[in-house]
Amino acid sequence: MLLVGLLGEKRSGKGTFVNFLMQRVKPKSMGRVRSVDVLYETLKIWGIDATRMNLIKLAVAMDGAYGKGTLTEAVRQRIAKDNSDIVIFDGVRWPTDEKLIRSFEKNLIVYVTAGAKTRWLRGLTAGEKVGEDKTTFEKFLEEEGAKTEEFISGIGSRADFKIVNEGSLEDYKKEVQKFCEKFL
Template sequence: MPRTALLLTGLPGSGKTVFSEVARSLGIPVITLGDVVREEVARRGLEPSQENILHIAQELRDRYGKEAIAMLASNKIIEFLKQSCLVVVDGIRSLEEVNYIKSSTNAEVFIVVVHASPKVRFARLLARGRSGDPKTWDEFVKRDFKELSWGLGNVVALADKIMVNEGSIEEFKNKVRDFLSEVMSRWCILELK
C-alpha cells in the first residue's frame, strides 16, 4: 500500500501550524520538526529564545548536515507511516531533508508550501507570542534569512502545491480541510477497502 509523507514548508507565521492542526483534526499524524529543535534546546537546559533555537538548529545542521533535523525525526515518521497512509511532516527547510525522508522511509513525498506576505506573517508572529518568535521587524527579517540560508527557497521551488494564506484563519482552515479531504480520498482509498 502506498505511503505518503506530505512535507510542509513555509516561512514562520505563514500558517503551517494551522495546517497541521487541521490535519490532526482529520486523524492525520503530524511530526513538527521545529519541536525536535525545541526539545533539544530544553534537553540542554537552555531558555527557548529565538536566539537559542536558531543557534541549536544551525549547530545540528553544521554537525550532521542539512538533513540533521529530519534525521532526528525519522524514527517517528517511520512509525507513523506504519499506521497511516498519510503523514504530515511540518517544518521542512532543505532539499536534504526532503531527500533524507524520501530515502529513509521509502514513502512518496509531496511538498506543500504555505505562503503569506512578510507583513502578514510578522503581525501573526507578534500576535501568537510563541517562545522564540521575533519581537521586532529586524529579528523577523534575520530569522527569515536564516531559514532561507538553510535551503527553504529550494524546497519552495520544487513544491507540488502552494497554498496562499492571506485571509482569515477560518478561510485557511477550510482551504486546508478541502485539500486534505481530497488528498485522503485520492491517496488513502486503498485503506478504506
C-alpha cells in the same frame, strides 16, 4: 503511509494547516513530526531558552558539527516509529528534508506562505517561541535571512500544493479543503 512534508516561512500557518487537516482526515489516523521538537527537547535538556535564535543556532551547529542532514535523520527516526495512515513532517527546511520526503513511495510537499508583514503580526500574538511577542519588524526581517530559512522558497517552488495564507481563517480552511479533495 502517506508522508506529507509541510513547508513554510515562520508564522505562515503551518500549525493551523495541521489542525484543520486533523479535522478532515477521519477516520484515517494522522501523526505529526515536527523538526523543531528535536531542537526544543535538546535546548530544554541543556537549560537554554528556546528563543528563535537559539533554535536556529542549534540547527546550524548540528549540521556543522555532525554533517548535513543530522536533524533530518532525527526526524526520519521519529517518522519510522509512527504507524499513522498519514504522517505530517511539519517544518521542512533543508534539501535533506525534501530528499527524505521524496524517498517515501507516497509523498507530498505542501508549501504555506504569506507576506512578511502578515507573518510578523501573527508572531506578536502567537507566543510560541520565547520573546517572539516583542520582536520588531526589523528583527523579524533579519531572522528571515537565517541559514535555516534559505532553502524554503526553492523547495516551495517544487511543492505539490501551495497555499498563500493572506486572507481570513475561513479562506484558509477552504484552501485546506481543496488540498484534501485533491490528494486525500
